[in-house]
Amino acid sequence: MPFILSDLSFNQGLWAHGVTQPAVFPPMAPSELLSSWRLENEFGFLSVGFLCIVIITYALKSVTLRRKMPPGPPGVPFIGNRHQMPARKPWRKFEQLNKIYGPVISLFFGSTSIIVLGTAHAAWDLLEKRSDKYSSRPRFIMSGEILSDNMRGLMLPNNEEWRKWRKVILHAGFHFRQAQKYRVIQSLESKVTMQQIVENPKEYERHIQRYAASVVTSVTYGRRVESVDEWIVAENEKSMNYLTSVNIPGKYIVESWPWLLKLPKCLQWFRREPEAQKERDIRLLNHLVADVKQRMKEGTVPDCLTVEALQNQLKIDMGDLFLAYSMSTPFGAGIETTAGTIMSFILAMLHFPGVMRKAQAEIDSVLSADRMPEYEDYDSLPYIIAVVNEALRWRPVAVLGGTPHASTADDVYNDMFIPKGSTVFANLWGIMRDPVMFPEPDNFEPERFINSKDPRLANFELPFGFGRRICPGMHLARNSVFINIVRLLWAFDILPALDKNGKEIIPDSMDYTDGFNSKPVSFDCRLIPRSEKVIETIKTEYDAVQSKFSSWSW
Numbered sequence: 001m002p003f004i005l006s007d008l009s010f011n012q013g014l015w016a017h018g019v020t021q022p023a024v025f026p027p028m029a030p031s032e033l034l035s036s037w038r039l040e041n042e043f044g045f046l047s048v049g050f051l052c053i054v055i056i057t058y059a060l061k062s063v064t065l066r067r068k069m070p071p072g073p074p075g076v077p078f079i080g081n082r083h084q085m086p087a088r089k090p091w092r093k094f095e096q097l098n099k100i101y102g103p104v105i106s107l108f109f110g111s112t113s114i115i116v117l118g119t120a121h122a123a124w125d126l127l128e129k130r131s132d133k134y135s136s137r138p139r140f141i142m143s144g145e146i147l148s149d150n151m152r153g154l155m156l157p158n159n160e161e162w163r164k165w166r167k168v169i170l171h172a173g174f175h176f177r178q179a180q181k182y183r184v185i186q187s188l189e190s191k192v193t194m195q196q197i198v199e200n201p202k203e204y205e206r207h208i209q210r211y212a213a214s215v216v217t218s219v220t221y222g223r224r225v226e227s228v229d230e231w232i233v234a235e236n237e238k239s240m241n242y243l244t245s246v247n248i249p250g251k252y253i254v255e256s257w258p259w260l261l262k263l264p265k266c267l268q269w270f271r272r273e274p275e276a277q278k279e280r281d282i283r284l285l286n287h288l289v290a291d292v293k294q295r296m297k298e299g300t301v302p303d304c305l306t307v308e309a310l311q312n313q314l315k316i317d318m319g320d321l322f323l324a325y326s327m328s329t330p331f332g333a334g335i336e337t338t339a340g341t342i343m344s345f346i347l348a349m350l351h352f353p354g355v356m357r358k359a360q361a362e363i364d365s366v367l368s369a370d371r372m373p374e375y376e377d378y379d380s381l382p383y384i385i386a387v388v389n390e391a392l393r394w395r396p397v398a399v400l401g402g403t404p405h406a407s408t409a410d411d412v413y414n415d416m417f418i419p420k421g422s423t424v425f426a427n428l429w430g431i432m433r434d435p436v437m438f439p440e441p442d443n444f445e446p447e448r449f450i451n452s453k454d455p456r457l458a459n460f461e462l463p464f465g466f467g468r469r470i471c472p473g474m475h476l477a478r479n480s481v482f483i484n485i486v487r488l489l490w491a492f493d494i495l496p497a498l499d500k501n502g503k504e505i506i507p508d509s510m511d512y513t514d515g516f517n518s519k520p521v522s523f524d525c526r527l528i529p530r531s532e533k534v535i536e537t538i539k540t541e542y543d544a545v546q547s548k549f550s551s552w553s554w
C-alpha cells in the first residue's frame, strides 16, 4: 500500500538525520563508551519503535477513513492531493475528477478533507437539505481572523455573529422586495452606461465596471460613482486586492500551524503587515458610515443599506465596527460578479450570433427604437430571461461556488462518510457543465430554459449557491444583469472586432481569469448602434437622468 510505505520511509528518513548529527562531547573511557552506546541504542530502538507504531496507526486510520469517504485520486502521505492540483483554474481539474470518480469526490489537502460536489443534485442534497451541517466556512486565519478580526460575514462560520450579519444584509438590504426598490437606481445607472457606450464604445468594459461599482455604492451608501477612477473605487479595490492576496493557500505558515497564534503577539511576525492594512480598512469603512450619518442629520441621504442598518442598530444589536464592516460586504461580493457576468454575455454573443438575432427579434416584437426596455417589460420577454439564465450558466462567475462551505458534523451520504470539518466546494464550473442537466454544455442555448419542465431551471438560483449561504445579493444581481443585457441587445449589434485586413477576431471563449471569481480576459468587440433612432432615445433618456443624480456624488 503506497500510502503507508511512503509514509514510513519519509519519517524514518527524517528521524535518522536527527540522531546521527554528532555533537561535541568530552572524551569517554571505552567501557563508558560501550554502555552509553547500548543505552543510546536502546533509547534509539525504543524511539524508532514508538514512532513506527504512531505512523502505522496514523496510516491505518487514514486508509480506513479514506475507504469510507467518497472516492478520489490516491494522495501522498502528509501532503494528500495538494500537489496534484494545478495552481491555475483548479475548477477544471475538479470537473475532470468528478467525471472519473463520480458526483461526490474527496481529496486531502494536508490533513484537511476536501469534498467536491460535481452535480446540482449532490449540492442540493447536502448544502440545502442538510444545511444544518453544511452552512459553515473553513477557518480563514489570515484574511478572516487577523486581517478582519472576524468582522467579514462572508468568511464567518455558522455562528450567532454570522446570523446577525446575514439578517442585516438581507432584511436591511437585499431580500426580494427590498431589491425591487433599487431597480430605480439600476435603471438610471444603466442609462448612463448605454450613453457611455455610444460615446466611447471601445471602453465598454470600463463602462460596465463603473455601472456595477456605482450600483453597489448607491445601494450601500447612497452615493454613486461617475468613473472607476474615483477614490472610493480605488480604495476599496486596494483593500479587496490585499484581502485576496492573503487568501492564497500555503502562503502563510500560520494557516497550517494555527498554534503559532498562541505565541505572545509581539512574536507573531506574520501579523504586522495585515494589521497595518486592517487599520487602513477600518479608517475607510468608518469614514463611509460617518458620511451617511452626517447626511442623515442633514436629511439629504437616499434610502440605502447603511441608513436601514443604522436606524435598526439597537434592535439588531450590532456594534459600530461590525456594522461598518458589514456595510462593505457588497464591495467584495457584488462588483466583479455582476460585471463579469455581463462580460460573459457579450463574449457569448460573439460566438453565438444566432442567439443575438433571436433575442433582438423578441425585443423588436415588444418595443420600438424610441422606447428603451424597462423592468416592466420583463414578463413580455421570456427569451431574454432565458438569455440571462444562460449567461449565468455558460460561464459561472463564482466558478468554485463562491467561498467554500465547511461541515460541522460527521455525515453519511449515499453510504459515503463525510467527516466533520470537511471543506466543501460546490464546483459550479462542473455543475453547469453536467451534460445530464445541461446537454451540450459548451453551447450557449437559452432554449434549454424555455423547453425544460424542471422547476429548478425555471427559477434558476443555481448560479447563486446553496442553502443558508445562498447569495443574499442575487435579486439585486439578477436585476442588474437583466436590465443591461436587454438594453445592450435593444441598442447594439454585438460584433467581433476586425483586424487591419477586415477579418473578424473572435476571442477565445475559454480565456478566463483566475481567482474565486472568474471573468473573461479583456477582449475587443464592436458595439454598433442598431439605428440613429436608438442613439437619439439613449441620449434623451440620459439627459433626463442627470437631474435625478445631482445629490448623489461623492
Ligand code: HEM
Pocket: 153, 154, 155, 166, 169, 174, 329, 330, 333, 334, 335, 337, 338, 341, 397, 398, 401, 402, 403, 404, 405, 463, 464, 465, 466, 467, 468, 469, 470, 471, 472, 473, 474, 476, 477, 478, 481
Ligand atoms: C451575478 C452576480 C452574482 C453571482 C453569480 C453571485 C454568486 C454567489 C455565490 C455562488 C455565492 C456563494 C454562495 C454559497 O456559499 O453557497 C455568493 C455569496 C455571496 N454573495 Fe453573491 N453573487 C452575485 C452578486 C452579488 C451581489 C450584487 C451581492 C451584494 C450586493 C452579493 C453578495 C454576496 C454575499 C454577501 C455572499 C456571502 C453569503 C454568506 O456567506 O452567507 N453577491 N454569491
